Amino acid sequence: MRALIVDPDAPARLVLGEAPEPVPAAGQAVVEVRHSSLNSAELYFAGRAEPGTVLGFDAAGVVVEPAADGTGPAAGARVVTFGDGGGWAERRAVDVIDLAVVPDAVDLADAATLPVAxxxxxxxxxxxxxxxxxxxxxxxxxxxxxxxxxxxxxxxxxxxxxxxxxxxxxxxxxxxxxxxxxxxxxxxxxxxxxxxxxxxxxxxxxxxxxxxxxxxxxxxxxxxxxxxxxxxxxxxxxxxxxxxxxVYNGAGVTDRPAQLKALLDLVATGRLRPRVSWRGPWDRVAEAADALAGRRLQGKAVLDVTPEPSR
Ligand SMILES: NC(=O)c1ccc[n+]([C@@H]2O[C@H](COP(=O)([O-])OP(=O)(O)OC[C@H]3O[C@@H](n4cnc5c(N)ncnc54)[C@H](OP(=O)(O)O)[C@@H]3O)[C@@H](O)[C@H]2O)c1
CATH class of the missing domain: 3.90.180.10 (Medium-chain alcohol dehydrogenases, catalytic domain)
Known part of the structure; x- marks a missing residue:
């Protein structure tokens, strides 16, 4: 599958390349990623990670393979996910404890800004x-x-x-x-x-x-x-x-579904507005990274990964 991979010779050390398909554990769903967003910690890790590493904490998309243990949402559900990497790929396997179903009123690109920030x-x-x-x-x-x-x-x-x-x-x-x-x-x-x-x-x-x-x-x-x-x-x-x-909100946090649900409800009712000042296809990640590192973003940058079917 296609993924943004760490490449020491690429601008921002990130390039669109190939990565292995994710292999889900029993409590993990596989999600087809539509959008991701960029966080400053990812620039830090891009500077240090091994070549070929797939970064990306935040991703929103559609469940294509529900968790084998029967937990979590069914195939076709629109979800937002957190993972310790792996979000900058066409598909990610994610613990069901680290995802939430996205209400119809919320755009998946907006949802992708929420988990970390x-x-x-x-x-x-x-x-x-x-x-x-x-x-x-x-x-x-x-x-x-x-x-x-x-x-x-x-x-x-x-x-x-x-x-x-x-x-x-x-x-x-x-x-x-x-x-x-x-x-x-x-x-x-x-x-x-x-x-x-x-x-x-x-x-x-x-x-x-x-x-x-x-x-x-x-x-x-x-x-x-x-x-x-x-x-x-x-x-x-x-x-x-x-x-x-x-303050820690990384891997292993156990109340993430409640956290994501609270945020999604606020976005759905228009009380919380994700502020996106850069949006573009994921192969332009170096441009977004440059804007983030140069303090030229206001709010978030969203990477479009795969096209979203019309609803
Ligand atoms: N604890 C956690 O779980 C957790 C989770 C997410 C993020 N973080 C950390 O929280 C920090 C903020 O994350 P973020 O995603 O909001 O980053 P961001 O979008 O880059 O925002 C950081 C802000 O800090 C200000 N700033 C002041 N001095 C700066 C400097 N020397 N270089 C860059 N920015 C400077 C900038 O505003 P002005 O240009 O207006 O000064 C900038 O808007 C980062 O250090 C990140 O690693 C921690």
Missing amino acids: AGTALRALWQAGPIAGRRVLVTGASGGVGSFAVQLAAIGGAHVIASVGSAASGEGLAELGANEVVLGPENVGGPVDVVIDMVGGAQLAAAYGLLTPGGSLQSIGWASGEAAVLPPGSTLGRRSPTSITS
Whole structure:
């Protein structure tokens, strides 16, 4: 079958080539992939993986072979899936615990943006606890995870402060629900209860310093690649402790169906809008990767894998 494979000589080290057909385990369905999306971690892995590796966490498509143990949806079901690689292929075998049926009202291309980016944003907000009426700062707010975090925090009733690296990055975030858009945490005008951090480094340190007693910083990513240096005493002497908590939404997460269903329901009702600023056929993956690495995307890039039959 065709797949995007790692090739050290190709632009972005990715090229459309051939890979073996997936061999499903008993609890896995085989899905014909229609769309996938690009995540920054995939650029990291493309730079390091063995030649021939098939990457791709997110994929949406149609079940062509239900799981042999009788679990999961029947053949023909439209599904969105998460896997630790294998999504950038015409077919993927996926654990039924890592998929959800896509409602008719949701486009499969939109569904393909959800598992990693929206799922991680949702998990971070769940970990942060109640957010209604609280001040939530989202760093890296223009990115894949950030664009969903802004929307989900607004849906949860928070006062949302979106932090971006440039005025251009901040465009459109107010329409997604941001009450304030700032150029970096150092420009936030007052304390915050929750930080959803995608950037790490100096932004993490500055954002941590903004926390109210009992507040939490949910550390999703480290896009800056910088060390974070906290001023002496930052972590001391608070009767209601503040915390830095890591967020993980990768392989082995057990509540993924519930997570995906919650997100799909929000998209189906129009409350959550996947923000796609690059879309194209999967053989143009290097172009999408270049835009992602160059911080020129707002939200997500979607790769079209196989044509979707008209509905
Ligand atoms: N924990 C998990 O399970 C999990 C899941 C998904 C993602 N992640 C991680 O979370 C981070 C964000 O992921 P994403 O998919 O949202 O990435 P993304 O789309 O590239 O967004 C990252 C954002 O960070 C900002 N940024 C600030 N400094 C940057 C720098 N030096 N280089 C690049 N971007 C910088 C950029 O906004 P401005 O240009 O406006 O500054 C950019 O929009 C990544 O580190 C990713 O690996 C972790």
